[in-house]
Amino acid sequence: MFGAHYKLERNAIGLVLMIIGVASIGGLVEIAPLFTIDETVEEAPDMRVYTPLELAGRNIYIREGCYACHSQMIRTLRDEVERYGPYSLAVESQYDHPMLWGSKRTGPDLARLGNKYSDDWHVAHLLDPRSVVPGSVMPAYAWLARTELDTDDMSAHLSAQRAVGVPYDEDMIAEAAADAIGQARPDSDGAEGVIDRYGDDTAIRNFDGAPGKPTEMDALVAYLQILGRLTDVAHAGASENVESAESGS
Amino acid sequence: MEFTHETLVAFSKTFGLFYLIALSIGVLIYAYRPKNKERFERAATSIFGNEDRPCR
Amino acid sequence: MGHLTQGERELALLTGALLLALGMLMMVMAWGDPLSVHGAMFGFSGAAVMAVTLRGMFAPAPDENRFASYYDAPSKAGIVIAMIWGVFAMFIGDWVAWLLVFPEMTFDAGWASFGRLRPVHTTGVIFGFGGNALIATSFHVVQRTCRTRLPDQFSPWFVLLGYNLFCLIAVSGYMLGVTQSKEYAEPEWYADIWLVIVWVAYFLLYMRTLARRNEPHIYVANWYFLAFILVVAILHIVNGLAVPVSAFSAKSYSAFSGVQDAMTQWWYGHNAVAFFLTAGFLGMMYYYLPMQAGRPIYSYRTSIVSFWGITFFYMWAGSHHLHYTALPFWVQTLGMSFSIMLLIPSWASAANALLTLNGAWDKVRTDATLRFMALAAIFYGLSTFEGSFMAIRPVNALSHYTDWTVGHVHAGALGWVALIVFGAFYAATPKLWKCERMYSPGLIEVHFWLALSGTLIYVFAMWNSGIIQGLMWRTYNDGGTLAYSFMDSVNAMYPYYIARAFGGLLFLLGAVVGLYNIVMTIRTAADTLSEAEDRPLGPILEPAE
Numbered sequence: 001m002f003g004a005h006y007k008l009e010r011n012a013i014g015l016v017l018m019i020i021g022v023a024s025i026g027g028l029v030e031i032a033p034l035f036t037i038d039e040t041v042e043e044a045p046d047m048r049v050y051t052p053l054e055l056a057g058r059n060i061y062i063r064e065g066c067y068a069c070h071s072q073m074i075r076t077l078r079d080e081v082e083r084y085g086p087y088s089l090a091v092e093s094q095y096d097h098p099m100l101w102g103s104k105r106t107g108p109d110l111a112r113l114g115n116k117y118s119d120d121w122h123v124a125h126l127l128d129p130r131s132v133v134p135g136s137v138m139p140a141y142a143w144l145a146r147t148e149l150d151t152d153d154m155s156a157h158l159s160a161q162r163a164v165g166v167p168y169d170e171d172m173i174a175e176a177a178a179d180a181i182g183q184a185r186p187d188s189d190g191a192e193g194v195i196d197r198y199g200d201d202t203a204i205r206n207f208d209g210a211p212g213k214p215t216e217m218d219a220l221v222a223y224l225q226i227l228g229r230l231t232d233v234a235h236a237g238a239s240e241n242v243e244s245a246e247s248g249s
Numbered sequence: 250m251e252f253t254h255e256t257l258v259a260f261s262k263t264f265g266l267f268y269l270i271a272l273s274i275g276v277l278i279y280a281y282r283p284k285n286k287e288r289f290e291r292a293a294t295s296i297f298g299n300e301d302r303p304c305r
Numbered sequence: 306m307g308h309l310t311q312g313e314r315e316l317a318l319l320t321g322a323l324l325l326a327l328g329m330l331m332m333v334m335a336w337g338d339p340l341s342v343h344g345a346m347f348g349f350s351g352a353a354v355m356a357v358t359l360r361g362m363f364a365p366a367p368d369e370n371r372f373a374s375y376y377d378a379p380s381k382a383g384i385v386i387a388m389i390w391g392v393f394a395m396f397i398g399d400w401v402a403w404l405l406v407f408p409e410m411t412f413d414a415g416w417a418s419f420g421r422l423r424p425v426h427t428t429g430v431i432f433g434f435g436g437n438a439l440i441a442t443s444f445h446v447v448q449r450t451c452r453t454r455l456p457d458q459f460s461p462w463f464v465l466l467g468y469n470l471f472c473l474i475a476v477s478g479y480m481l482g483v484t485q486s487k488e489y490a491e492p493e494w495y496a497d498i499w500l501v502i503v504w505v506a507y508f509l510l511y512m513r514t515l516a517r518r519n520e521p522h523i524y525v526a527n528w529y530f531l532a533f534i535l536v537v538a539i540l541h542i543v544n545g546l547a548v549p550v551s552a553f554s555a556k557s558y559s560a561f562s563g564v565q566d567a568m569t570q571w572w573y574g575h576n577a578v579a580f581f582l583t584a585g586f587l588g589m590m591y592y593y594l595p596m597q598a599g600r601p602i603y604s605y606r607t608s609i610v611s612f613w614g615i616t617f618f619y620m621w622a623g624s625h626h627l628h629y630t631a632l633p634f635w636v637q638t639l640g641m642s643f644s645i646m647l648l649i650p651s652w653a654s655a656a657n658a659l660l661t662l663n664g665a666w667d668k669v670r671t672d673a674t675l676r677f678m679a680l681a682a683i684f685y686g687l688s689t690f691e692g693s694f695m696a697i698r699p700v701n702a703l704s705h706y707t708d709w710t711v712g713h714v715h716a717g718a719l720g721w722v723a724l725i726v727f728g729a730f731y732a733a734t735p736k737l738w739k740c741e742r743m744y745s746p747g748l749i750e751v752h753f754w755l756a757l758s759g760t761l762i763y764v765f766a767m768w769n770s771g772i773i774q775g776l777m778w779r780t781y782n783d784g785g786t787l788a789y790s791f792m793d794s795v796n797a798m799y800p801y802y803i804a805r806a807f808g809g810l811l812f813l814l815g816a817v818v819g820l821y822n823i824v825m826t827i828r829t830a831a832d833t834l835s836e837a838e839d840r841p842l843g844p845i846l847e848p849a850e
Contacts, residue, residue, distance in 0.1 A: 012515040012523060016535060019528075022272065022616050023536045023580075029265045029621075033257040033636075059556065063482040065420025075629035077702055079779040083787055090631035093563035098486055101567050101630065105706040106405070108791040129408070135796050139404070139411045139418040156550045160558050163548045258635065265639075269617070276613040280606040289609075292522040293601035296450055296592060302374055303453045303519065 044091045047231035049166055050223075051198050052154045052180035053214070057223025059157075060216050061100070064141065071102030072111040072227065078242050085112035086234040087242065095166045095230070107138060112228035119207050122221045145208055145217040149184075151177040172197050183222065184214035307364045308378060313459040317358045320463065324351025331495075335553035339481040340495065343474050343555070350470050367458070375448045377737050379461035383441025384730055384737070385827070386469060387434055388820040391723070394429025395813040397422055402806035406799070416480040424479045424491045430718065431489060431581065433472045438726040439585040440465055440507070443530045445733055446592045447511060450527060451518030460510045467503035471496055483555045487570050489577050490544050494557040497545040504541070508534050525608045529588030532616055536580040544573035564631055571626040579619035582717065586725050587615075587654055590678065593729040594658055597675045598668060603660035607653050614650025618643050625696035628705065637698065644696030648689060655686030673749040677728030680757065684720025688713060703775040708798070712767025719760040719812055727752065727819055734823055738830035748822045755815030762808030770801035 050058060061067070074080050074087045081087055088111050093099045102109075117125075124131055127145060129138040154176035162168045172179070175193055182190020186204045194202055207221040208214075228234070279285065309317065328348025335341040401422050404410055411417045444461055448454060455461055475492040478484065484491045492500070511534055515523060547557035561569050595602050602608055624632060624640030659682050662669055669679050691713050695704050704710060731749055735742050743749060774794050782788040 012512055012531075015523065015528065015531060016512070019532045019535050019616060020539070022613060023532070023620050024539060025268065025620075029261045029268075033254060033261055033633075036254040036257055062484060062486040063421075064415065064418065065423055065479075065484065065486075067486055068420050068423045071706055073630050075702070075705075077629055077779070079781075079787060083778070083791070088631055090564040093567075093631075095562060097562045097566070098559035098570070099561075099563050099566040100486065101627075103488060103626065103706070104710065107795075109706075133792060135792055137405050137408045137795060137798075137802075139408055139420075140413065141415075141418070142413055143415060153550060153554065156554070157556070157558075160548045160550045164558050164560050165562065261639075262635070272613065272617060276610055280609045285606075288522060289605040290601075292524060293595075293605040295520055295522065296524060296595060297599075297601070298452070303372070303448070 042089050042091045042233055044089075044094075044231040044233040046233070047091065047094070048199055048202075049095055049161075049168060049172075050226070050230075051183055051194060051202060052151070052158065052172075052176040053149075053183040053219050053222045054226050055157060055161070055223075056149060056151070056154065056180055056216075057219035057221070058100075060144070060220045061223060067100045067102045069104060069106035069138070071105050071109045073101035074109055074111050076242055080109070081242050084109045085228065089234050092228070092231060092234060095161075097161065097164050097166065107136075110224070110227055114225050114227040114229040119205060119221055119225065120209060122224055123208055123217060126217065126220070141220075144220055145210065145215055147216045149180065149214045149216050149219050151180040151214075154180050169197075180219075181214055184208075184218040307361065308367055308376070308458045309361075310367055310458065313457060314358055314362055316459050317462075318355055318362075321351045321354030321358060324348065325355065326351070331553070335555070338554055339478065339483045340553060340555040342481060343478065343483075343495070346470070346474060346477070350466075354466075372454050374454065376455045376458060376461065377445065377448075379455075379465050380441045380445040380733070381737050381827075383437050383444070383465050384734060384823065386465070387437035387441060387726070388730070388816070388823055390429055390433030390437055390472070391726075391816050392813070392820055394426055394433055395809070395816050397429060398426040399806060399809040399813050401426055402802065402809050405802045406806060415482060421479050421482065421484075424484060425476050427489060428472065428475050428479070428491065430723075431577075432475070433469075435582065435586075435722055435726070436468060436472070437465070438730070439530075439533065439581075439589070440468060442589050442593075442729050442733065443511070443585070445737070446526050446588065447514050447530065450520065450524035450592065451514060452520050453514060453517040455510065456513040456517055460506055464503055464507045464510060467499070467506070471500045471503060474499070478555070485545075485547065485557065485559065487544060487559070487573070489574055490541070490570075493555050494545070494547050494549050495555070497541065497547075501538070501542060504534070504538050508538065524592070525602075525605065525612065526588040526591040528609075528612050529584045529591065532612070533580050533585035533588065536576065536584070536616075540573045540576050540580070544569055567627055567630070568624065568632060568636070572620075572623040575623035575626060576619055578717070579615065579622075582722050583619075584615060586722055589729050590658055590682065590725055593725075593732045594675075594678045594682070595661060597672070597678060597728070597732045598662055598665040600661055600665055603657050603663070607657050611650035611653040611657070614653070615647070618647045618650065622647055622696065625701065626705075628698050628701040641696050641698055645693050648693040651689035651693075652686055655682050655689070658682035658685075673746065673753045674728055674731040674743075676753055677724050677731065677749075677756075680753075681721050681724035681728060684716060684724065684760070688717040688721060691716065703779070704771060707771040707774040708767045708801070709771025709775065712764050712771055715767065716760070716764045719756070719763060723812075723816075724756060724760075727756065727816075730819070730823065734826050735830075738827055740826065740830040740833065744822050744825035744829055748818050752815045752818045752822070755811050755818065759808045759810070759812030759815060762811065763805055764808075766801045766804035766808060770798050770805075773797055773801075 072088070074084045076087045093101070121132060123145070125133065126141045128140050128142070129136040155173050158168045158173045158176045162173065175197065178190045179194050179197065182188055182192075183194045183202070183204055184207055185191065186206060191204045194204060203222065203225060206218070207225070208217040325348050328344045328346070328351055331344025332341045332348060335344060401419055404419050404422070415421060444455065471492070474496045478492060478496065483493050485493055511531060515527065546560040548560065549557040559566055591602060591608060621643035622640050624636045625644045628637050628641070659679065662679055665675070669676050695701055695709070695713060731743055774797070777789045777794040777797060780788040
């Protein structure tokens, strides 16, 4: 047996196979059970998917690297639950491709930001953070309000989302561009369709408060206002299993 | 056999441990086996030599 | 071009033509999408390769006896490119550090905001600086330890320049708003595919060189380099799985979502630390440290044990990034346990390096190059201890999401990775350019003290700010409610953010001094050589960027 081992070590290909074997088994053993985890993830029958406008806003959130400073994952610690709201459940990010849990809080957690502030507050904050939060170190995102939202390929975006497992139906995909505009323009013909496809609770508002075509500001604010509100499941029995930080248990 | 979440977790929790122990013992024997001593000492000094050209 | 054989020149021409065609296709078909900009970059690189190749197409064929000498031109180019990336990316890093002090400095433009520049810094230092350093030194080390020349003259250039094209695509993409948002794996799907092609070429080149070796035993440094190449490939491919919006759209959606995505991402993220930022640089250390100290590694056997320990343990540790989250509890515990066990192989490596210096401590005192490596080993030991400590759940409850993590990362990145690279470069440069010593040993001393003081200021500032932040978030007043608002904690960070940016500035200045010293060494060496041999040194630097 050790003769074989000796040869193996001399042989570069053997070394390669050993490295692959030793290194990948750890990953496999640890990750494989996670792919059957939907068996253990909470049920959330009321959960809806992102509307095209919210998805576009989410893509802006990704593009601007907001996740570098804001987490979207409230841990099961007492102080976090009291500061931010019920701790995050796995099911809440089941449609998040990719997830935006984050790893750093230069700014506060955003997992339960939706409906915490008004649209106007968000717009003012994104235009000039220090006008509403003195001492903030967040950069201004004023150009979002000047940039028209590109909705041309929204259908392709929803198709790609469906390809990775998000349950968008044919109708949603076909009407994606119209829905993106309709959600930000309550008076327009498109607004009705958004309600039909995404539910009565969907917010149909002129998010940026400005007339004219929807902007990137509309999309981003629409996304920020839906954070933590795709399902109510986290609010039921939320205070169980919370660990107190001081006791450290 | 069906791969449910429970079976995969159980596999991780048992096999993973045995694999860890077996690998550790194997590596320690390989590295500290008296027979291999000379080879490794030679290997450790093999880098000192003519730096400018290939071959010896 | 004089280095390449006729066949290799044709191969280079073909590669350039393919790149040009692909780039043009991307540029035209994706017009209006950021992808077209990157198509233009692909096309331009292809055209540049073709132009350089055509100019040298009919140069004299390379020496028949070339296999009697090492092929070092790619290593030389890699060292210079790595130092340029280092200075650039450290500058960006310091810039974004100042952005937290002066948040208005974004010129009202997207490309200049913190969120877009931060990955420019991380990709620039990890992949631009660290990656080029690894490629350059691995070519140098594998030839010396195998006592054989690289098998051909085309693939090392393909690997080096192709890799730099990937880095440029990545960094320019972030500023254009192209990102997958996966930390340390931000480049989009097409850049990922290009990196896979380059990486396969790198692996094949390494294996072919090992197969040609004239030394029966594969020296342990190569084990580490090989593990770095292999495992990074596995990590990169799995974590990068995504579905693009269309063939001509830069945007893609990750194949994974939610908790699976989080686990995959941090399995990648932590093992990028393990196999990119640790294994590769340990390979560097196991060659350059004994060479510079003039003594063999203290215990070769321990280096083997720690090799398999690191290869095995690290793979399980990623979930310590997800303590108290929606990740299943048993996976968190597993990650914590293995992170603590990791301390064994990590400290074995650090101790092995320091014990090698026994009997050579007088050299450490007088030789700043060796001191760089010794200090790197010390920081390696410190930051691996800190890492295991921070992986303990209750500690992580305090440290996670705070600047403490940032401080920890920089203790490793500045103290370990960058210092071992500087040490290796100062050791390799005089040998590669065939001169007695570096242009100025005094400037190495200056660099050493700038790097050490910069690192210490940085790390201490972040320890303070991180722990203060963590404590403020969880402090209750007598009434049983939270004592501080989030903004209170932001305001408390102000002095530490200034200190951090200042420490980073010192480190950046050190890197600039290092680049100057290396460039001057090359220039003086080129002068003396051309006088001595009456012929130029040949094209040293032809990066495609």
